[in-house]
Amino acid sequence: MVTKDGNFLRENNARHQLHPMIHPLISEENPPQIIVKGDGYNVTDIDGNTFVDGIGGLWNVNVGHNRAEVKAAIAAQMDEIAYYSSFAGTTTAPSIELSAKIIEMSAEENMAKVLFSANGSDAVETALKLSRQYWKLEGQPERTGFISLKQGYHGIQFGGTSVNGSTYYRNVYGPLLPGCYQVDSPWSYRNPYSEDPQELSDAIITQIERVIQHNGANTISAFIAEPVQGAGGVIVPPAQFWPALRKLLDKYDILLISDEVVTGFGRSGSMFGARGWGVKPDIMCLAKGITAGYIPLGATVLNERVMSAWTKGVDPNGFIFHGYTATGHALGCAAANATLKIVEDEDLPANAKAMGDRLLKGLQDIPNWSSLAGEVRGKGLMVGIDMVADKKTREPIDPGKGQGEMTAGFAREEGVIVRPAGSNIIISPPLTIDAEGVDKIVDGLNKAFRKYEEVK
Ligand SMILES: Cc1ncc(COP(=O)(O)O)c(C=O)c1O
Numbered sequence: 031m032v033t034k035d036g037n038f039l040r041e042n043n044a045r046h047q048l049h050p051m052i053h054p055l056i057s058e059e060n061p062p063q064i065i066v067k068g069d070g071y072n073v074t075d076i077d078g079n080t081f082v083d084g085i086g087g088l089w090n091v092n093v094g095h096n097r098a099e100v101k102a103a104i105a106a107q108m109d110e111i112a113y114y115s116s117f118a119g120t121t122t123a124p125s126i127e128l129s130a131k132i133i134e135m136s137a138e139e140n141m142a143k144v145l146f147s148a149n150g151s152d153a154v155e156t157a158l159k160l161s162r163q164y165w166k167l168e169g170q171p172e173r174t175g176f177i178s179l180k181q182g183y184h185g186i187q188f189g190g191t192s193v194n195g196s197t198y199y200r201n202v203y204g205p206l207l208p209g210c211y212q213v214d215s216p217w218s219y220r221n222p223y224s225e226d227p228q229e230l231s232d233a234i235i236t237q238i239e240r241v242i243q244h245n246g247a248n249t250i251s252a253f254i255a256e257p258v259q260g261a262g263g264v265i266v267p268p269a270q271f272w273p274a275l276r277k278l279l280d281k282y283d284i285l286l287i288s289d290e291v292v293t294g295f296g297r298s299g300s301m302f303g304a305r306g307w308g309v310k311p312d313i314m315c316l317a318k319g320i321t322a323g324y325i326p327l328g329a330t331v332l333n334e335r336v337m338s339a340w341t342k343g344v345d346p347n348g349f350i351f352h353g354y355t356a357t358g359h360a361l362g363c364a365a366a367n368a369t370l371k372i373v374e375d376e377d378l379p380a381n382a383k384a385m386g387d388r389l390l391k392g393l394q395d396i397p398n399w400s401s402l403a404g405e406v407r408g409k410g411l412m413v414g415i416d417m418v419a420d421k422k423t424r425e426p427i428d429p430g431k432g433q434g435e436m437t438a439g440f441a442r443e444e445g446v447i448v449r450p451a452g453s454n455i456i457i458s459p460p461l462t463i464d465a466e467g468v469d470k471i472v473d474g475l476n477k478a479f480r481k482y483e484e485v486k
Contacts, residue, residue, distance in 0.1 A: 036076055039064055051451075063442075068095025071460045071467045073447065082459065082470045084441075084448040089260065089292050089412070089458035090318035093372045100324045103368035107360055116146065116358030125358035128366050132316070132331060135301065135370070139310045142337040145330045146363070148356035150291035150317030151185025153328035154254070157287045157313045158189040159352050160332065161252040164285070166347055167339035175209035175250045177241055177284075181217065181262030182255060184289050184315075193254050196262060196452075209249065213237045215259060216267040219405050219416060220424055227268030235274045247282035252313070254287040257303025263454040264414030266407055272307035285312040285336065291328075292412065295319035295373050296461050299383035299410030306409070312336050319461075322369045327362035378461040379410075385468050386410040389457065392472030397421075400479045401486070402433060413457040415475070426453035433482070440481040446474030 034042075043061035048054055064076040071094055073083045086092065093100065107124055114122050129144050145156055158176060165173035178184070182195035192207035194200055195215065216234045218225050223233035242250055257272065259265035279286050288311035293303025297319060300306035304314070312335055317328040340348050356362070372378070390408050393415065397403040404418035404426075417427045417434060427433050434450030441448050448471070449456045457471060 070094045071463045081447045084446050084457050084459050084471050086458045086460045087323045090323040092319040092461040093322040094460040094462040100368045103364045107364035122360040124360050124363035128363040140333045141331045142334045143332050146358045147328035147354050149326045149328045151187045153315035153317050153330045154184045154190040155187040156330040157315050161285050164339045173251045177211045177253045179215040179255050180212045181215045183261035211241050216271045217265045231268045231270040250284050252285035252287050256289045257293045258298050258409050260292040264412050266409045272309040276309045287313040289315045291317045296379035296382050301379050321365040324365040325362040382410040382461045388468045396479050415455040417453050437478050437482050440478035441474045444474035444477050
């Protein structure tokens with residue numbers, strides 16, 4: 031409910047609020063669009079314009095906006111109790127129900143326990159810290175290092191920033207955690223090795239093995255990666271990569287953390303992203319789609335192998351000295367219980383796959399005529415358009431020049447909101463989108479890239 035009128039909101043937009051991922055002076059100069067309503071895969075702004083939500087909030091509103099079931103679940107829980115602690119000694123009903131549901135849904139991955147938090151960055155921080163605690167309990171306390179992929183995004187805490195693979199997230203906040211190593215990402219469009227999927231996968235696996243051997247496997251706690259790299263530009267690895275990665279990590283006894291903050295609960299076309307590659311991680315980080323954004327919630331899920339360090343007996347070092355006031359938040363868990371029911375009842379992973387294929391097909395021709403679009407790629411409803419300064423060398427555009435914002439602005443004029451991020455345009459609508467919605471996005475983006483050609 032808005033208590034202030036439209037003029038107040040327009041005048042104060044970006045005046046007092048800092049917005050992530052933009053310079054404060056730029057957002058003051060060009061304030062963000064004020065979104066006031068959402069329904070299904072559409073959103074409406076303060077001026078009454080309605081758009082297809084091609085971002086899905088921030089690739090999290092997977093069940094669509096304004097779902098009666100989720101709203102009712104939150105309201106019903108609010109009538110009982112909005113919050114109570116989940117620290118030692120007390121808990122709440124929705125968190126018990128949700129923990130059982132997540133372990134049921136991840137039975138295929140042999141998951142055993144879940145630790146709740148408030149968002150994806152917390153889920154990553156929890157995973158990194160518990161992986162270190164695991165090794166301390168296992169009698170190998172020197173296993174503290176982490177390996178990750180360049181272009182990877184793992185949220186914004188110091189741990190997640192330390193394993194982040196994009197320098198601009200890292201440089202201004204250093205110094206970061208020691209013992210974090212980034213290797214090249216298995217990115218077929220931009221790599222110095224090969225476009226052949228097998229050769230590329232082999233090259234990256236070899237590089238990871240060299241890092242392990244160089245530092246000593248006995249210093250590495252875990253490898254963390256996204257099954258499809260999202261914020262870094264929707265980078266889909268070769269199908270061989272994740273199974274080969276799992277094999278390599280097993281050889282050196284290193285834990286695999288799958289950062290499923292975006293891919294979890296269907297976005298990449300399978301219930302979990304790693305499952306789509308036929309791989310069982312040791313730890314999964316979940317957030318975003320778990321509540322479809324209705325209430326913030328994160329979850330870190332640990333498999334039986336990891337939990338075995340805790341089940342040997344009560345060791346003082348085994349206390350979980352990690353948790354948040356919001357851990358197990360009753361409203362977040364109630365929202366998640368309703369959301370995951372929709373995900374299963376409507377088989378949203380299958381719809382993400384079908385609609386994602388349609389979206390990719392509809393956009394695939396753009397690089398053939400556009401001077402800006404180098405490649406369209408994706409998996410499920412994670413799709414990216416890679417924008418290049420030079421089509422031959424595939425040199426990415428300089429994001430500072432504003433071509434991405436300009437093209438996204440043209441799409442907005444066509445009634446479609448998409449997200450310019452670095453040198454990519456990212457498309458990630460709610461997983462409930464239908465063919466009509468996908469076709470509107472396809473049409474809007476084709477027109478936007480055409481318009482860019484006219485005005486560039
Ligand atoms: C793969 C991945 N991990 C972690 C995060 C951090 O999640 P949050 O923004 O909820 O803290 C994100 C956010 O986009 C993400 O894409």
